[in-house]
Amino acid sequence: MTAHSVDELMDLLHACRGAWDTPDRSGDPVDLHDHALQTAALLRRRRPADKELQVAGLLHDLGHLLRPGDDAGHADTAADAVRALLGERVARLVQLHVPAKRYLAAAEPGRGLSPRSDLTLGVQGGPMTAEEMAAFVRDPDADDALMLRQADDEGKVVGLDAGELEDWRPVLEHLVAARAGAAR
Incomplete structure (x- = not known):
């Protein structure tokens, strides 16, 4: 599934309410909707000017919705779903949140x-080997991926108010418009 518009992307994000990282709800204590909002809000606080990083935090676990139970491939699935609409950097950050976990482990x-x-x-491959770690830190997006991962780990608080999903629509629209303008 590829999101072709902000409306389609928002529909997917709204579908995350009541959807969980595991089909049997044995996983994290918040649904994908609350987790997305919390992760994005943490990134907004830490890097207020980096809208792409914030949006990557919002979207990083969409793969759990699109392919339930695919823990190993959920990051790739989410990255593929948003790449055409939001660009390579957002998709790479989404994709790198799993390698960042392996690096930190x-x-x-x-x-x-x-x-x-x-x-x-x-x-997902377990903790990285020394060679994998060396390659990861050379990636130009490594520091941002680590920041996303840390927010991912922290954004699992039951009952925390992290705002409304619709507040992110203008941010998504801005990123899409900026990409369209750059393509001209």
């Missing part, structure tokens, strides 16, 4: 993950 072995993230780490 290797770099900070005692770092806490949610029980579900800890469980899925294995199917």
Whole structure:
């Protein structure tokens, strides 16, 4: 599934209300909707000028909605769904949130993950090897991917008000318009 418009993307995001990272709800304590809003809000606070990073935080787990149960491939699925509409950087950041988890698991072995993230780490390749870590840090998007991952880990608080989904529509519209303008 590829989102071809902001309306289609918003429909997907609205469908995240009541959808979970696991079909049986045994995963994280908030639904994909609340998790998306919390992750994006954390990134907005940390990097107010970086709308692409914020939007990547909003969209990073769409793959759980599009392909339920595909923990290993959910980041690629989400990146593929948004690449044509929002561009390569947003898609890469979405895609890199799993390698960033693997990097952090290797770099900070005692770092806490949610029980579900800890469980899925294995199917996502486990902690990176030294060679994988060296390659990851050379990626120009590595620092932003790590920031996204940290917000991802923190954005799982039951009952936290992180705003309204519709507040993100103008941000998405701005990014799409900027891409269209740059393509001319």
